[in-house]
Structure formats: C-alpha cells, structure tokens
Amino acid sequence: MASPTTALIIDDEELERLPLRLYIEESGCSVLEAADGRTGIDIIQKEQPDLVFTDLRMPGMSGLEVIEYIAREYPETPVIAVSGSSDVQHAVEALRSGAWDYIVKPVQDLSTFDVVIQRVLERKWLISENKRYQDSLEEMVRERTKELLMLSQVAAQSPVSIVITDASGSIEYVNPQFTHTTGYTADEILHQNPRIWKSDQTSTQVHRQLWETISAGNVWEGDFYNRKKNGDILLEHAIISAIRDSNGTISHFLAIKEDITEKVKLEEEAKRTQVKLIQADKLSSLGLLVSGIAHEINNPNNFIMRNTELLDEAWHDAMPILDEYYREHGDFNLGDFQFSEASGILPRLFSGLKDGSLRIRNIVERLKNFARQDSGSVKDCFDLNKIILDAISILNHEINKKCENFHLAAAHALPMAMGNAQQIEQVMINLIMNSLQSLPDKTRGIRIETALTEDNKHIVVTVTDEGCGMPSEVLEKLTEPFFTTKGDSGGTGLGLYISTSLLRENNGTLLFASKSEAGTTATVTLKVFQQL
Structure with missing residues (x-):
C-alpha cells in the first residue's frame, strides 16, 4: 500500500x-x-x-x-x-x-x-x-441480469430459477434450476398457479402490488418468502415482467428468481463481523491512548511520591530541634499553623499525600492492565474477589456518580477460579455498567456477592440491582448480538453478547432474572481451579 x-x-x-x-x-x-x-x-x-x-x-x-x-x-x-x-x-x-x-x-x-x-x-x-470491490460486484450483477433477460434461449442452463406463465398465471415453463431449488419436478408444477409455493411469511399486500405492477405492463422487483416442496422456507429475489405479443397485448409473464437465503445470512454475518472489527479498532485506539495518558500521569505522580517521602523524612529529622525550640521559647508560627498544631497535622498531611499518590498509581496500573492485549489462558487460575475489586476500582467514578448504595459481599477464603482473568474482568465491568445504567436515581442500590457452591466445584457471582428491570420478551433477547435497549445513548447491543461468549470460552455461564420495575440479577458461574 x-x-x-x-x-x-x-x-x-x-x-x-x-x-x-x-x-x-x-x-x-x-x-x-x-x-x-x-x-x-x-x-x-x-x-x-x-x-x-x-x-x-x-x-x-x-x-x-x-x-x-x-x-x-x-x-x-x-x-x-x-x-x-x-x-x-x-x-x-x-x-x-x-x-x-x-x-x-x-x-x-x-x-x-x-x-x-x-x-x-x-x-x-x-x-x-x-x-x-462493491462497484465491481454491482457491475457484474447488472451485466448478469442483462444477459439473462436478453439470452432467454440459454434459460435451461441458467443458474437462477426462471418461470414463465400465460396471462392468467398458469405455469407454462420452469427451468432446471427452479426444480433444483424448490424440489418440484416440471410435471408437478406445469399448468399450476404460482400460489402453489406461496408462504404466509409474505404479506398479501406485497402479492397484490406485484400483480398490479406486472398487469400494468411494468417490471416488479423485490424479495419474498416462498415454500419448497418439503415445506422449507426460502427467500427469493425476483424480477417479474410482462411479455407482449406483436399486437402489444400481454401474453405471458417472465419471472427470474434467485435464492438469496444463504446470501442474506452471509451478509448479516458480515455486518456483524464488520461492527466487531470497527469496535475492536476503536478499543485498540483507546488502548494506545490509555497507555500514553498513563505514562503522562505516572511521571508527575512519581515526582510527588518521592518528594513527599523526602519532606516526611525532613520533617521527622527537624522535629527534635523544633520541639526543643518550642520547649524553650513557647509556641511559634510554622507557615499557616502554630507549631503545637503542625506537629500533629503535618504527619497526617504527608501520609495523606502518600496514600493519594499510591492510589493514583494503582488506578493507572489497573487501566494499563485492562487496555493491554490479552495473552492469558482460559485454564489459568485467578482470585475472583480481586478481579471484582479491580473492576470496581476502574468504574469508581461512574459508581460514585450513579449509585449511593453500592455493596460488595465477598466470600472469605474463596478458592481460586479457573479462567482468563482479563476476560472475566471485562465481563464484570460490563455487568456492573449495565446495572448502573438501569438505576432510575442514585438512591437505588447495587449488591455484588460471591459464594462457593455446596459441592465446592463452582464459584457463583451475583450482581443484583434495584433498577427498572425488564419484561420477559426483552429478557429472552438479552444476549443476542446487536439487541439493545440503549440505542439512543450509544448502545451497540454487543456487551452482553460478548460477555456470554467470553464466559462460554471460560467454561462458565451467565443467567439473568428480572421483572419490570423489580430490578435484575445477573448470575455468573465459574469453575474452581483444580491443580493437575
């Protein structure tokens, strides 16, 4: 290139x-x-x-x-x-x-x-x-259609179905491709009406419009569902036109039909793949941004951490001298403080600076780990409680903004889980974000619990929110790709689909229980790690 x-x-x-x-x-x-x-x-x-x-x-x-x-x-x-x-x-x-x-x-x-x-x-x-490629493909389709219309004498070798009826609709000719596609033989279909393969999945309005168009001598082009001899449904793209005799009277109708059932399925799959590739490209770009920003934050933060330690050490070294001066001369000003106050306040300030700086470093490190390309195995072992804490840390700002009652009940002495830690962290982030987005106001709560099953073979995580809930018809489609209830706010409908796929790869499951206005519970089940 x-x-x-x-x-x-x-x-x-x-x-x-x-x-x-x-x-x-x-x-x-x-x-x-x-x-x-x-x-x-x-x-x-x-x-x-x-x-x-x-x-x-x-x-x-x-x-x-x-x-x-x-x-x-x-x-x-x-x-x-x-x-x-x-x-x-x-x-x-x-x-x-x-x-x-x-x-x-x-x-x-x-x-x-x-x-x-x-x-x-x-x-x-x-x-x-x-x-x-698209322009080339469209040109090929146009040329192919033109050839099929002009060279009717090669209809018997045509890769598309061809049907010719008289003016009343009685079938007079079908080509071999038609019999191959539908399963009907020519003897079974000749002198029948095309309604013999009609299905109930195409509306009566479409058929009426088709007949009115070709009866007026115009060309009708469109898609409709028909039924094969064995009962299977197929989607066909058809071009139907009138054939006039030497007097200009309509004597026959010609239908050229292509079975596009598999083609449409492939196009839909290609669109889904394209959306995933676009999303992956965006995530890749954001990953680079996160790494760059983390570097920019770490440099001044390391400076703060080191200088805070130096100031703290200097303060401790100066304390005996200052304390002796205090005993001999009484209280005195030290910046905005009296020495008697500063001796208690400044150590706490230094400690707060160190704790805050350390927290910044930990948050940046978690963001870098989350953006880093995944190289783990679904058979690794990891601490599920820690993964949940990391996810909560990453979403801390969103949690504080949207929920005042956020609780984590982590089981003690939980065994290691089996799977890819980074993928499971992504699942937990998706589930927590969905719960946060479902809350109608900040007073509603979210509770996360971890527990070991009675047979000690599985670990269960439940994420329960007091959000708006979902009706059963939404719940049934929740993990389907591209299904979203948040289209107006930028939802892609891929989050829960990806989460379900990731858990399946990690030998886990994801189930939902919900009712309208009654909140939602997401239940994740993972295997306990077994040392080979």
Whole structure:
C-alpha cells in the first residue's frame, strides 16, 4: 500500500508545525501548511491532500470544525487530530467528529507516530478496496441480469430459477434450476398457479402490488418468502415482467428468481463481523491512548511520591530541634499553623499525600492492565474477589456518580477460579455498567456477592440491582448480538453478547432474572481451579 504523496498540516503555531513537517518530508512526502482552519479548508479544496493533520485548538475555525468539514465533504481523506491535551475526552470528541485517529503533541516516541500513520493509511486502503470491490460486484450483477433477460434461449442452463406463465398465471415453463431449488419436478408444477409455493411469511399486500405492477405492463422487483416442496422456507429475489405479443397485448409473464437465503445470512454475518472489527479498532485506539495518558500521569505522580517521602523524612529529622525550640521559647508560627498544631497535622498531611499518590498509581496500573492485549489462558487460575475489586476500582467514578448504595459481599477464603482473568474482568465491568445504567436515581442500590457452591466445584457471582428491570420478551433477547435497549445513548447491543461468549470460552455461564420495575440479577458461574 502506497504512502501518501501530499500531507497537509493545520496548526496556528509555526513551531509546532516545523518538527511535524520535517518528519513527514523525510519519508518522501510533500507537505502543505496552513496557519488556521479556514486556510486549511481552502488548501483541501484546491489540492486535495492525501493526509491531513489538524490541531484541535485554533483561533477562528476550530480543529473540530475542520474535522467535521472533511468528514462531510471528503470522507475518504484521512484526518489525524493533534492536540497538546492528553484528556481522553478530547480524543473521543475528535473521533466522534470524524477524525480517523488522534495523537498527543509533542510526539516523544516517533514509532508511535509511525503506528498512527500506518493505521489510518491501512484503513484508507481498505475503504478504497471495499468500494472498488462493491462497484465491481454491482457491475457484474447488472451485466448478469442483462444477459439473462436478453439470452432467454440459454434459460435451461441458467443458474437462477426462471418461470414463465400465460396471462392468467398458469405455469407454462420452469427451468432446471427452479426444480433444483424448490424440489418440484416440471410435471408437478406445469399448468399450476404460482400460489402453489406461496408462504404466509409474505404479506398479501406485497402479492397484490406485484400483480398490479406486472398487469400494468411494468417490471416488479423485490424479495419474498416462498415454500419448497418439503415445506422449507426460502427467500427469493425476483424480477417479474410482462411479455407482449406483436399486437402489444400481454401474453405471458417472465419471472427470474434467485435464492438469496444463504446470501442474506452471509451478509448479516458480515455486518456483524464488520461492527466487531470497527469496535475492536476503536478499543485498540483507546488502548494506545490509555497507555500514553498513563505514562503522562505516572511521571508527575512519581515526582510527588518521592518528594513527599523526602519532606516526611525532613520533617521527622527537624522535629527534635523544633520541639526543643518550642520547649524553650513557647509556641511559634510554622507557615499557616502554630507549631503545637503542625506537629500533629503535618504527619497526617504527608501520609495523606502518600496514600493519594499510591492510589493514583494503582488506578493507572489497573487501566494499563485492562487496555493491554490479552495473552492469558482460559485454564489459568485467578482470585475472583480481586478481579471484582479491580473492576470496581476502574468504574469508581461512574459508581460514585450513579449509585449511593453500592455493596460488595465477598466470600472469605474463596478458592481460586479457573479462567482468563482479563476476560472475566471485562465481563464484570460490563455487568456492573449495565446495572448502573438501569438505576432510575442514585438512591437505588447495587449488591455484588460471591459464594462457593455446596459441592465446592463452582464459584457463583451475583450482581443484583434495584433498577427498572425488564419484561420477559426483552429478557429472552438479552444476549443476542446487536439487541439493545440503549440505542439512543450509544448502545451497540454487543456487551452482553460478548460477555456470554467470553464466559462460554471460560467454561462458565451467565443467567439473568428480572421483572419490570423489580430490578435484575445477573448470575455468573465459574469453575474452581483444580491443580493437575
């Protein structure tokens, strides 16, 4: 796949554009530059560059407005958002506006920059190839349809079903493909009416519209469900038209039909796979962002931790001197405190700083572990209670925002569970998030419990919420792919489907019990780890 020949850099600061321009030029590309969003748009309209880098914060036309314009007018042009902010929200906003990827400046690691460029170029290539393939496929279909209509003398060898009836609808001819598809022989079907294979899965309105269209001498094209001789249902795409005699009177009807049952199934599966690939690509991008942000947080946090320790040690070393001075001269000011107060307060402040910094480090580490590519086995052993605590830690902000009554009842001395710890953590995060999203207000509660079964062979986790619950018809479809009750808020319908699949891979189960306005309980069962 070829590298871009022209790249456009949009940034209001020349010093920020310079290193980016030099790096891109070294790769053999020509570089265009714009100092503001409006100038950048003008260059895009005139030059149509192969790749665009745009800063998000610029006077006048913002980077987000530039991204939205390119996504709307030049959707096949890759756009990489560049910002000095490491806030994930900026990245998400840029991606939602149409950016293909996101990098934080200044770029410290050029290999990261290479990865981002390679990823957007691969995506551009895939889009181009997909469009070329789709155009080619559509042209092939058009040509094939034209040939079938024009060369009726080869109907007997046609790969699609062909049916010819007289003006009243009595069947006069069916080709071998028809008999192969439906199971009827030609003798069984000749002089019958096409309603012989009609099913009740196509509405009467469709059949009425079909007949009115062809009776008026027009072509009808569409899909309908028919029934084979053995009773099986098939979905057919049909083109039905009238055949006129030399006087212009309709004498026959010609139907060309294709069994698209398997084709539709494959298309639906392809769409599901595409959604999963898109989601995986987004998660991969977010994983890189998390790693970068974790690095940016860890550096100042390590500085805080080390300096807090030094200050604490200095305070303890100075205490005997200060205490002696206090005994000889009485109380004295120490910053905003009297020494008599500071001697008790400052150690607690140092301790609080160390505890807070340590908590930041632990949260960052959990986020890095969650974003890291999974390399575990479904036969590993892990501490389920700890996995649940890690999931709660990751979701701590959401929990505090949406639930005031969150409780964990972890069983003591729980044996190790068998499975992939990272996958089970993902399942727990999905279940807790679903429970949080079901709560109508913060006063409603969520309770998580872990327990060992009586036979000591399985560990059970229950996540019970006091949310709005679900009726039985929703409960039945809950783990189906793409089924969601949160479509308006961005739900994909894949969370519980993926969770169920992950548990199945880990030899576990996921069951739900719920009633409308009565809350929901999700029950996860995992095997106890057995040492071989």
